[in-house]
Amino acid sequence: MSKIYVVGMGPGLIEHMTPKAKQALADCDIIVGYKVYIDLLKDEYPDKEMRKSGMRSEIDRCKEVLALALDGKKVGLVSSGDSGVYGMAGLMYEIAGDQPVEVVIVPGVTAANSAAAVLGAPLMHDYATISLSDLLTPLDAIYNRIDKAADSDFVICLYNPKSKGRPKYIDEARDIILKYRSPQTPVGIVRNAGRTNQSYDITTLQDMLSCEINMFATVIIGNSKTYVKHGKMITPRGYENKGTM
Amino acid sequence: MSKIYVVGMGPGLIEHMTPKAKQALADCDIIVGYKVYIDLLKDEYPDKEMRKSGMRSEIDRCKEVLALALDGKKVGLVSSGDSGVYGMAGLMYEIAGDQPVEVVIVPGVTAANSAAAVLGAPLMHDYATISLSDLLTPLDAIYNRIDKAADSDFVICLYNPKSKGRPKYIDEARDIILKYRSPQTPVGIVRNAGRTNQSYDITTLQDMLSCEINMFATVIIGNSKTYVKHGKMITPRGYENKGTM
Numbered sequence: 366m367s368k369i370y371v372v373g374m375g376p377g378l379i380e381h382m383t384p385k386a387k388q389a390l391a392d393c394d395i396i397v398g399y400k401v402y403i404d405l406l407k408d409e410y411p412d413k414e415m416r417k418s419g420m421r422s423e424i425d426r427c428k429e430v431l432a433l434a435l436d437g438k439k440v441g442l443v444s445s446g447d448s449g450v451y452g453m454a455g456l457m458y459e460i461a462g463d464q465p466v467e468v469v470i471v472p473g474v475t476a477a478n479s480a481a482a483v484l485g486a487p488l489m490h491d492y493a494t495i496s497l498s499d500l501l502t503p504l505d506a507i508y509n510r511i512d513k514a515a516d517s518d519f520v521i522c523l524y525n526p527k528s529k530g531r532p533k534y535i536d537e538a539r540d541i542i543l544k545y546r547s548p549q550t551p552v553g554i555v556r557n558a559g560r561t562n563q564s565y566d567i568t569t570l571q572d573m574l575s576c577e578i579n580m581f582a583t584v585i586i587g588n589s590k591t592y593v594k595h596g597k598m599i600t601p602r603g604y605e606n607k608g609t610m
Numbered sequence: 611m612s613k614i615y616v617v618g619m620g621p622g623l624i625e626h627m628t629p630k631a632k633q634a635l636a637d638c639d640i641i642v643g644y645k646v647y648i649d650l651l652k653d654e655y656p657d658k659e660m661r662k663s664g665m666r667s668e669i670d671r672c673k674e675v676l677a678l679a680l681d682g683k684k685v686g687l688v689s690s691g692d693s694g695v696y697g698m699a700g701l702m703y704e705i706a707g708d709q710p711v712e713v714v715i716v717p718g719v720t721a722a723n724s725a726a727a728v729l730g731a732p733l734m735h736d737y738a739t740i741s742l743s744d745l746l747t748p749l750d751a752i753y754n755r756i757d758k759a760a761d762s763d764f765v766i767c768l769y770n771p772k773s774k775g776r777p778k779y780i781d782e783a784r785d786i787i788l789k790y791r792s793p794q795t796p797v798g799i800v801r802n803a804g805r806t807n808q809s810y811d812i813t814t815l816q817d818m819l820s821c822e823i824n825m826f827a828t829v830i831i832g833n834s835k836t837y838v839k840h841g842k843m844i845t846p847r848g849y850e851n852k853g854t855m
Contacts (some may be wrong), residue, residue: 376717380630383620383719447719449726451847455734458844468842470727474628474692474717478618481694482715489700490747491755493738493764501848502735506763510736513762517755519738597713599703602696603746 367434367466371454373447373473374402376559379409381479386471393441397430402443423453427460434466447475451496451524476558477522480583483565484553485597487585492520497527497534504534511538515545520591520600523584535578542586543570551587553598554578567598612679612711616699618692618718619647621804624654626724631716635686642675643688651688668698672705679711692720696741696769722767725800725828728810730842732798732830737765742772742779749779756783760790765836765845768829780823787831788815796832798843799823812843 370389375381387409390396396406400417407415418426426442433440448454454470461468481488493514499507514521521542526535542550548571555565556579566576570586578584591600615634620626632654635641641651645662652660663671671687678685693699699715706713726733738759744752759766766787771780787795793816800810801824811821815831823829836845 373723375628380633381628381717383626383628385625388625447723447726449723449731449733451734454727455731455844455847458731458839458842459846463840470731472621472626472719472723472727474719475723478692478694478717478720478723481692482699482717486694486700486703486715488694489696491738491740491752493736493759495736503849506849507736510762510764513758514738514764517758518751519755519759594703595708597703599700601704602700604748604751 367437368439369430369434369457369461369466369468370439370441370471371448371457371468372441372443372471373449373452373475374405374443374445375474376446376476376479377557378559378561379405381474381559383471383473386473389469389471390441390443392439394438395433396441396443397426397433398443402445406443423456424460427453427457430457431460431464431466435464447473450475450494476524476583477585479558480553480555480585483555483558483563484567484585485599487553487587487591487598487600488520488522489600489602490520490588490590492522494522494524496524497531497538498525499531499534508537508541511541515542518588520588521586523586525580526582526584527578528580535584536574539570539573546570546589551591551593551598553585554582556582558583567593567596612682613684614675614679614702614706614711614713615684615686615716616693616702616713617686617688617716618694618697618720619650619688619690620719621691621721621724622802623804623806624650626719626804628718631718634714634716635688637684638686639683640678641686641688642671642678647688647690668701669705672698672702675702676705676709676711680709692718695720695739721769721803721828722830724803725798725830728800728803728808729798729812729830730844732832732836732843732845733765733767734845734847735765735833735835737767739767739769741769742776742783743770744776744779753782753786756786760787763833765833766831768831770825771827771829772823773825780829781819784815784818791815791834796836796838796843798830799827801827803828812838812841
């Protein structure tokens, strides 16, 4: 049967790509992806056929991959981070539908985990991952999740926190969380995690909106126990400190 | 300043370990970790000094790592998955305290992402990660999070779902989720994700308790839109299907 590998490259650079991901792409006849990732892969696979596609055409990209696979090619569809988290994995299954192709997902390091490593250790306890993009989800459902996650003291990791079309959702998200948490709650903002232009801020719920937040940022809001020490954001594993120290 | 690398090896095998993680360990004078991981690393770094420690002695392990670092050694502390998710990263910062050491976290592929890849694409939308271990967290707080996450239609990923000491928490978790979701909601259970003895079930909220769930399992419960097709568990990215197909 024809085979499609949907491969998460991890955050930004080749240095986060797993051997399993590399092997999957080495096995492929052709690699398809957004042009930034294809450019990164050119040095790794100089002789491999590759196709670049634009950022907005995810459905077309999956359809192209399917057509190539049905034509008998082993195809690798690449994305940054983990393709199974707000990525191409689900869409590829949806587009493949009942066609005779095998879709294999190869996991990668997702943005939440790479951003957390930059900040210190903010995700050591239960956390909720929420995308602020309402392109495919009602905004009410998104805000309701933020409310419930804030109310039950999850660490909250926001994907797609801001874009030109929705510059103020992050303000609203912050205001919802402020209903339940102290203005001094630590907040970490990582831009371009794992890339050469990576930068970050560790701030507070009160001050976070004065930091740069863009579409390449991941925002992590601490729970009630999260603290900052020596410039690192740390969520302790326990609530009761039974035997942790 | 002395340096400690806290390195996530990804799920189980060397094939998921990133080049950055490998490079960090290559730079170290000594590698410390639970014996299973040290055994896996022996082939990769045959000449490296290594120290094994038992599973229950995480605090002692961090103290040992700190002592080695203060003695002038570059130390690598390894764990499976991502060390920043219920792992050693936060504990290492807590133990290091005000000592003159630099602690660097190297991210890895976490259990949620590797389990998701085995199952298909269940984490394509907002998800909440919850540990059922109440060793360091009040059980009420855990159940409250499950309730709130179920109520607001998060995909729910359960870590540490069961152990000898707490065989029934998973039953209670399921019953809470059943207050909000159909008995037919898809559930995926992955045991030993990424290891040679990996196995999984795709089942439903109604039937999940008849499947094997142990301390090496990750349990992913779908949201209201998750479906199973051709043996894969898929959460669509959108609620409204605006332009997804």
